Amino acid sequence: MLDGEAPVSLIDSYDIERGQAADDNIRHSTRSTDFISPHSSAEARLRDATLVLARHAEFAKRMVNSGRLSTASAYATPLSTPDTESWNGGVPPGAAMQDALLRQRCGEEAYLSDIVTPCFTLLHFCEATLPNVPEGIEMVAIDGAGRDEAVLQDAEGQFASRYDARPGASYLLRPDGYVAARFRATEQGRLDAAFRRAKGGR
16 A cells, blocks of 8 residues: 555544454354353263263364464455366465475475465466466466476365365465465466455555
8 A cells, every 4th residue: 555556445444454353253252162161061961071071072072172273364354366167175265375285396295384474476287388477476386296396396185175266377475375266277366356356456
């Protein structure tokens, strides 16, 4: 906004998104507190039975230790471009990026979170040609088949699995690591529009 790249209204999205995150934290904290300190004898019996089951049953373990407060909230935000294509999982717009183990050109392993910098980034799962990236977006090219030594290798298949990525797919990340948009095939016009929207434009 200070650089003139986004309207002042972009600031309003902070209240929208962090309000949702605060609501998530309050809900999860309330559930944890109610589990630890039941309000009735019935709730106490449920807690005690859950603790016994948690020794053997996975669903009960999750009830005891949900880990939800350590998971980033997903945003229903005007900065995201909704999906228009079919995805079987992956990271939807409005959700935080997932980490994945990759291999660099030198052969050393590196995590995606160590490679992505705090700027707009296009994660592109390689095919024969790379998309044209607008100024202001950095590209991280990932090759799942080991065809191109000039890009990062998805040696363990984690990126393809966690992002439901096939050759040609791309994810546009915001500077805070949240997914702004994703594409099965990256078209210039759609990428430009998603980039404008992620900066508070239309």
